Amino acid sequence: MAGLATALGSGAMTNSIAEISGAKTILAIGTNTTQAHPVLALQVKKAARNGAGLIVANPKKIDLCRHATIHLQHRPGTDVALLMGMIKVIVDEGLADLDYIATRCENFEQFLASLAEFNLDAVAAITGVDQELIAAAARLYGSEQPAATLYCMGITQHSHGTDNVWAIANLGLITGNVGIPHGGVNPLRGQNNVQGSCDMGGLPDVYPGYQKVDNPDAQQKFEAAWGVKLSETPGLTHSEIFDKIHEGTIKSLYLVGENPYLSEANASHAIEAMEKIDFLVVQDIFLTETAQLADVVLPAATFAEKDGTFTNTERRIQRVRAAIAPRGEAKEDWRIVTEIARRMGAPGFDYNTPAEIMAEIAALTPSYGGITYERLEEGGLQWPCPTIDHPGTPILHTERFSTASGKARLMPLSFRESAELPDNEFPLLLTTDRSLFHYHTGSMTRRVEGLEQLVSEEFVKINPADAAHLALVDGEMVQVSSRRGTTTAKTKLTAVCPPGLVSMTFHFAESPTNMLTNAALDPIAKIPETKVCAVRVEKMTA
Amino acid sequence: MNPVTITIDGLAIPAQEGMTILQAAQANGLYIPNLCNHPDLDPAGLCRVCVVKIDDWKIAISCKQPVKEGMVVSTEDPEVQRVRKNTVELLVANHPMTCLTCERDGNCELQRVARYVGLEPTDLNRYRRSVRSLPMDRSNPFFEIDHAKCILCGICVRTCDEIQNINAIDFVKRGVASLIGTMGNKPIAESRCESCGECVVRCPTAALSPRHRVQPMREVKSICSYCGVGCGIRLGVRGDQIVGVQGDRENPVNGGSLCVKGRFGYHFINHPERLQKPLVRKDGELVEAEWDEALDLIAEKFSQHKGEQFAALASARITNEDNYLIQKFTRAVMGTNTIDHCARL
Amino acid sequence: MNAINTPADLGPMRDYCQAALGRQKVRFLVCAGTGCIAGGSMAVYQELQRLLSERDINVDVELLYEGKESDAGVGTSGCHGFCQMGPLVRVEPTGTFYTRVKAADVPDIITATLDENSEVERLLFKNPDGSRSVTEHDVPFYNRQQRIVLDKCGTINPEDIRDYFAVDGYQALAEILQHLSPMEVIDIVTASGLRGRGGAGFPAGRKWLGCHKAGGSPKYVVCNGDEGDPGAFMDRSVLEGNPLAVIEGMTIAAYSVGARYGYIYVRAEYPLAVVRLQKAIEQAKQYRLLGENIMGVDFDFDLYIFQGAGAFVCGESTALTLSIEGKRGMPRVAPRPRTTEVGLWDKPTLLNNVKTYAFIPDIIRRGADWFKSIGTESSSGTAVFALTGHIANSGLIEVPMGITLREIIYDIGGGIPHGGTFKAVQTGGPSGGCLPASLLDTPIDYDSLDEAGSIMGSGGMVIMDENTCMVDVARYFLQFTEEESCGQCVPCRLGTKQLLEILKDICKGKGRKADLDLLYELSHSVHGGSVCGLGQTAANPVLTTLRYFKDEYEAHIFEKRCPAKVCKDLISFRIDEEKCAGCTLCARACPVSAITGEKKQVHVIDQSICIQCGVCKEKCPTKFSAVECVSPKLVMEVA
Structure with a gap:
């Protein structure tokens, strides 16, 4: 997200979901779309069915490969090499859109220079993908347009995730596919309102609408609106927070609707922090693993019990409506916050309805300026929607980019390996993914009997050759260890994983996968490298 | 697309080139009975119930026959009536007569068609009745398959193919033994079926029906809370319970499509383990407390830990309004920008 | 000579092969059609080889092409058609025709042929008047026939392409590659009046033209050898007896429509046909008659065999192409584009029956006028029938169109055996109709049969005597169509089932008064409502028996009586x-x-x-x- 914002000026999907089926070429990289975004995947499959070229770049032979024209099965963590290699083919073969680059991009010369290291020989060696296949994918992307790129956590959850995102942006820009219908660079947001929580300033460095906290204009604006003095110092990120708890700086943590016990990379670090902290408040709908560590647990309402809005991955703000009353004494999150604030004597929390909150959001957030509940009754609106009569923006960057110069920045890149690679001690590479049947840490889906009936436990997906080497059979309970911890799960022997690669989800508390993962952070986006770490799979000791 | 005019039973109606007769009729509010047609799918032409006569000479199926300028269509020609009625009679003679206890009673396409063609008991009595007795497939936790009620319209097969591209089911066997089945005719739960339920919502009879279905008293439009796609849904409510979820066909994001979680994963809302009261840790144990007690404690503690001693983690699952207030609280009340959430996970 | 490198090579090749045949003073050809093999012809073949090799003469099994003279040769041939009389042995060059030969008869045949220059009297066909026929031409079964596609079936070894060369094989292809444009070939086919032999009788020339004009590449030529009618084996015999005629015909078709690839769809239940086709394709490739640059000219055509899995419905052209694609064989639903435009893999596809292709080389060589002169105005050429049932001479026959049913049944078929009385003839397989004695003078052609309520079909002909219950016959055929319905459309799937249940009830004496009307009504709805030709014709046996033998239905229903005394419950x-x-x-x-x-x-x-x-x-x-x-x-x- 941060990466895309640097390159294009905005860190969201440039195009809309409904446009995907009209693309001539789709590159799906680092996204197991049919599992994690099944309804959006329908658009991808529809495009493929209508004859679009579908390039799936994924270390695993995921379900989407069934519909693919080309499957680039690259080694995890080598996305930069793969993408820059494709870009080099496109540039070398004269498929780059030079007019577009000239008018809409900057930094082309420096960018060209950085391509030198990505000749096909080198790229094939790094990625493990056949040269011809890379070249064929490049030609397809470079010649059959509009071409859309879809990506997800398989791109961002790396210690060089920002480089990955830049590489994707470079590919879209060099071929002139950004800012046109059915094209674009499209990060698929994982959870239902990730986009919205970012938009709302649920981030340490920005106010709502990505207004920087260290920008004095923004600071003044919010100080005026809220009637208080605000800090111009950006706050701490997720993993830094746990570090500061360990250090004893942070004494109170207010944790809403999250379950770091299972979701945090190198989870034991976070768990220990939460056990140690002076005062932990967890606000959730269930007594999650995390909530069990809390000093106070507040019962929250589910989405079906409250009014509000979600903003989806294509920046569409849509109305959520209360269908039933909150269970028991549970309350809506916004109401709980107002009650805490009021008890602390803070002014400015006298809201009676979410619509009033949205009015304040719209007043302070330019991209949400035209949003009102009345308008949302007619259907969702895609931001930027700055004024009350603005129809919303299905495609970003059609005229200019949201950078200071109005041009997109081509980012010179070089390849960096992942922070931790397999070695003798931990010979397998673990990557994480999602099951279609479960959601995140399973606090909701694991309480749905039918879903639990379909899939109720973790599996270590492992190539049959690796399994044979380790004398493991299908369905055998094994121990998986990394430098950071150990967990257990049953094996699933499958050719979906190439030899050397194992894969697990993180939905199951019984098999906490994030005990294994590496919290090595991307220096810019501060995202941990949950997609690559070194592990060892062993038979259970009796 | 060029506009054309066709005549259906003497009524001139406007249509577009490229439309089928059935589409043109439906666009003009005319009902031509049909069973295997579905607006989301390519026409299959299998049920043969939508037969019409064209230009007074040829019997054709209206779901596949394209309109042509000046085309004269009869839906009540005697030959059409006979073929259509016989076809429906054949289906009914092959169908269980358990309408009153059937999940689809009153909302069944076979009933609708039977009523339209005017089936009479005397007509039906001429037939040799035979209802297939195949065991129901109850292997899927969310829906069940009753082959006896299946009219083999193939809508489920086409849905799984054309829309979902999963192809978990297809026609298997031949002739009267034909049925919709999986690879190797194994139970649906052992197939590649992803339980999205798209076939279930399109089934014209109760051959595919949701398990433990409770009719809602009202529906509320909302947005699915499961992933970033943001599918439009209609929550079915009965009493104070959510009893079902339907895709919102008007929503531009999903056009009514849902995945297994979105359609069937709502039971957590009514789950008995839902937190219903605040909990406060006392003597190492979390015990139920009143809101006042919990909130007072929080206000007290937070007041002591303002600034860099405080951190908030908001959520990618709660609403924009919730998130806005949490960051506002963190910044304006607690005096720190240390607010983050799980966007990166 | 082992390849045809220019079309001009073919003349010398024919002469060479004929010469090789001529070097054999005597040649014993044992019928290796499926019927004769079942009757033990391979034992005869082995015995011939054994006993001849014991003699102090030059004997060869394979034709000798190396210039050496031989005294006797032993070979196998395709089906002669007279399966009733098998196993059959033919002696060349005299053409002596032995019937019902057993291994024990072999010494006598050898002695008579090699030592006495005579015939084994007892093995010659015995005419109804007691006289014996020496050659096929003297046998009434044959002498009223006019054999074109079956002509070479019993006289050449289908497993040796040189036998085919010797009988003018590939002369037609050489001719067109040298002298005719694709359109000129199509014009000849059109002028010949050839109609598709698969059953519907669509004019072949018009179909070829449609495929020729269709845009799209590559194009395909497909041969429908999915012969599924009970009792029919015309296509099998042609594929077993003269596979190269079909292959040459397809190659000519490919040239005409611009096809690059071809498929022969054969039933897996025809293993011998598959083997012979494989050998024929292999040899044609060796001789440069398939593959790239056929006969050295700029024309490529590759041919593959696809084995069907036994579904009757796959004989329907659109189901057949889907089946080749690996999909479930179900007819495509009309309105749909023609197969000539959107066929196999959605590409333009020419699909004809085995016999249609097999006619082509002769039509090209002998001219459209020659073919047109045979048969009737609207149905030119010959028709092949598999004659079975209550008939003296069952087997495979080829007759000029326009011949009457009576001529086939009495003159060729030898009438009803055991002094029985003719009751009905069923043409066109399970979708055909049953015609009574009053229609025996109906000429055999597409239109006359249609008018009588039956169809030409692909050529099954079942003769029934007075001990046949026509309700039971209708039940039998409906049982077949009900089982073989693909099941996709309601009228065929449930309509045939309902018709069958009613017929079963009538046969059991449980018929109701309303059943006659219901049978009639349902039959028409199944005809009018079904997706494909199979469904549309499925009720033909019911409709024709109702039309011509209604009294039998009435006897069953009202008197609980089966006039033919067949229905066990009555x-x-x-x-x-x-x-x-x-x-x-x-x-x-x-x-x-x-x-x-x-x-x-x-x-x-x-x-x-x-x-x-x-x-x-x-x-x-x-x-x-x-x-x-x-x-x-x-x-x-x-x-």
């Missing part, structure tokens, strides 16, 4: 007290011990035990003829 067997001599034969044969009676005493059948199997009637010596079959059923006497 008949009883009883022993005539006057005639029974108490020989006990019947009692001993009865499988359910329903017959009691002391030796020399009158026997009695216990009707409550009897299962109407009829064994008692068969066993009762003709001199007594004491057992009789009656219908309706005897009312059981209360003791």
Whole structure:
């Protein structure tokens, strides 16, 4: 997200979901779309069915490969090499859109220079993908347009995730596919309102609408609106927070609707922090693993019990409506916050309805300026929607980019390996993914009997050759260890994983996968490298 | 697309080139009975119930026959009536007569068609009745398959193919033994079926029906809370319970499509383990407390830990309004920008 | 010579192969059609080889092309068609035609041929008047036929392409590659009046033209060899007996429509046809008659065999192409584009029957006028029928279109055996109709049969005598179509089922008064409502029997009587007290011990035990003829 914002000026999907089926070429990289975004995947499959070229770049032979024209099965963590290699083919073969680059991009010369290291020989060696296949994918992307790129956590959850995102942006820009219908660079947001929580300033460095906290204009604006003095110092990120708890700086943590016990990379670090902290408040709908560590647990309402809005991955703000009353004494999150604030004597929390909150959001957030509940009754609106009569923006960057110069920045890149690679001690590479049947840490889906009936436990997906080497059979309970911890799960022997690669989800508390993962952070986006770490799979000791 | 005019039973109606007769009729509010047609799918032409006569000479199926300028269509020609009625009679003679206890009673396409063609008991009595007795497939936790009620319209097969591209089911066997089945005719739960339920919502009879279905008293439009796609849904409510979820066909994001979680994963809302009261840790144990007690404690503690001693983690699952207030609280009340959430996970 | 590198090479090749054949003073050709093999012809073949090799003469099994003279050759041939009389052996060059040959007859055949220059009298075909026919041409079964596609089936070795060269094989292809444009070939096919031999009789020339004009690449030529009608084996015989004629015909078609690839769809139940096709394709490739640059000219055509899995419906052209694509074989639903435009893999596809292609080389070589001169105005050429049922000479026949049913049944078929009476003839396979004696003078052509309520079909012809129950016949065919319905459309899937259930009830004496109207009504709806030709014609056996034999239905329904005494639920067997001599034969044969009676005493059948199997009637010596079959059923006497 941060990466895309640097390159294009905005860190969201440039195009809309409904446009995907009209693309001539789709590159799906680092996204197991049919599992994690099944309804959006329908658009991808529809495009493929209508004859679009579908390039799936994924270390695993995921379900989407069934519909693919080309499957680039690259080694995890080598996305930069793969993408820059494709870009080099496109540039070398004269498929780059030079007019577009000239008018809409900057930094082309420096960018060209950085391509030198990505000749096909080198790229094939790094990625493990056949040269011809890379070249064929490049030609397809470079010649059959509009071409859309879809990506997800398989791109961002790396210690060089920002480089990955830049590489994707470079590919879209060099071929002139950004800012046109059915094209674009499209990060698929994982959870239902990730986009919205970012938009709302649920981030340490920005106010709502990505207004920087260290920008004095923004600071003044919010100080005026809220009637208080605000800090111009950006706050701490997720993993830094746990570090500061360990250090004893942070004494109170207010944790809403999250379950770091299972979701945090190198989870034991976070768990220990939460056990140690002076005062932990967890606000959730269930007594999650995390909530069990809390000093106070507040019962929250589910989405079906409250009014509000979600903003989806294509920046569409849509109305959520209360269908039933909150269970028991549970309350809506916004109401709980107002009650805490009021008890602390803070002014400015006298809201009676979410619509009033949205009015304040719209007043302070330019991209949400035209949003009102009345308008949302007619259907969702895609931001930027700055004024009350603005129809919303299905495609970003059609005229200019949201950078200071109005041009997109081509980012010179070089390849960096992942922070931790397999070695003798931990010979397998673990990557994480999602099951279609479960959601995140399973606090909701694991309480749905039918879903639990379909899939109720973790599996270590492992190539049959690796399994044979380790004398493991299908369905055998094994121990998986990394430098950071150990967990257990049953094996699933499958050719979906190439030899050397194992894969697990993180939905199951019984098999906490994030005990294994590496919290090595991307220096810019501060995202941990949950997609690559070194592990060892062993038979259970009796 | 060029506009054309066709005549259906003497009524001139406007249509577009490229439309089928059935589409043109439906666009003009005319009902031509049909069973295997579905607006989301390519026409299959299998049920043969939508037969019409064209230009007074040829019997054709209206779901596949394209309109042509000046085309004269009869839906009540005697030959059409006979073929259509016989076809429906054949289906009914092959169908269980358990309408009153059937999940689809009153909302069944076979009933609708039977009523339209005017089936009479005397007509039906001429037939040799035979209802297939195949065991129901109850292997899927969310829906069940009753082959006896299946009219083999193939809508489920086409849905799984054309829309979902999963192809978990297809026609298997031949002739009267034909049925919709999986690879190797194994139970649906052992197939590649992803339980999205798209076939279930399109089934014209109760051959595919949701398990433990409770009719809602009202529906509320909302947005699915499961992933970033943001599918439009209609929550079915009965009493104070959510009893079902339907895709919102008007929503531009999903056009009514849902995945297994979105359609069937709502039971957590009514789950008995839902937190219903605040909990406060006392003597190492979390015990139920009143809101006042919990909130007072929080206000007290937070007041002591303002600034860099405080951190908030908001959520990618709660609403924009919730998130806005949490960051506002963190910044304006607690005096720190240390607010983050799980966007990166 | 082992390749045809230019079209001009073919003349010398033919001469060379004919010369090779001529080097054999005598040639024994043993029929290796499926029927004769089943009858033991391979034992005859081996015995011929064994005994000839014991003689002090030059014998060869394969044709000798190396210049050496030989005294005798032994070879196999395709089906002669006269399967009733198999195993068949033909001696060349005299053309002597032996029937019902067993291995034990081989010494006599060798002696007569090699030593005595005579024939083995007892193995020659015996005419009804007692005289013997020496060659095929003298046999009435053959001499009323006009064999074109079957002509070479019994005279050449189908597993050796040189035999085919020797009988002008590939001359037609050489001719067109040298002298004719694709359109000129199509014009010849059009002018010949050839209609598709698959059953529907669509003009072949028009189909070829459609595919020729269709845009899209690559194009395909497909041969429909999915012969599924019960009792029909025309296509099998052609594929087994002269596979290269089909291949040459397809190659000519490919040239004409611009196709690059071809498929021959054969039933996996025809293993011999598959083997022979494989050998033929292999040899054609070796000789540069398939593959790239055929005969050295700029024309490429590759041919593959696809084995069907036994679904009758796959004989329907659109189901067949889907089946080749690996999909479930279900007919595509009209309105749909023509297969010539959107066929296999959605590409333009020419799909014809085996026999249609097999006619092509002859039509090209001998001209459109020659073909047009055979048959009738609207249906030119010959028709091939598999003659079965209650007929003296069953087998495969080829007759000019326009010949009457009577001529086929009585002149070629030799009439009804055992002095029986003709009752009905069923043409066109399970979707055909049953025609009564009053229509025996109907000429055989597409239009006349259609008018009579039947169809030409692909060429099944079942003759039925007076001991046939027409309701039972309708039931039999409906059982077939019901089982073979693909199941996709309601009228065919459930309509055939309903018709069958009603027919079964009628046969059981459970027919209702309303059934006649319902049968009629449903038959028309199945015809009008079904997706494909199979469904549309599925009710033909019902409609024609209702039309021509309604009295039998009425007897079943109203009198509970089966006039032909076939339907077991409507008949009883009883022993005539006057005639029974108490020989006990019947009692001993009865499988359910329903017959009691002391030796020399009158026997009695216990009707409550009897299962109407009829064994008692068969066993009762003709001199007594004491057992009789009656219908309706005897009312059981209360003791």
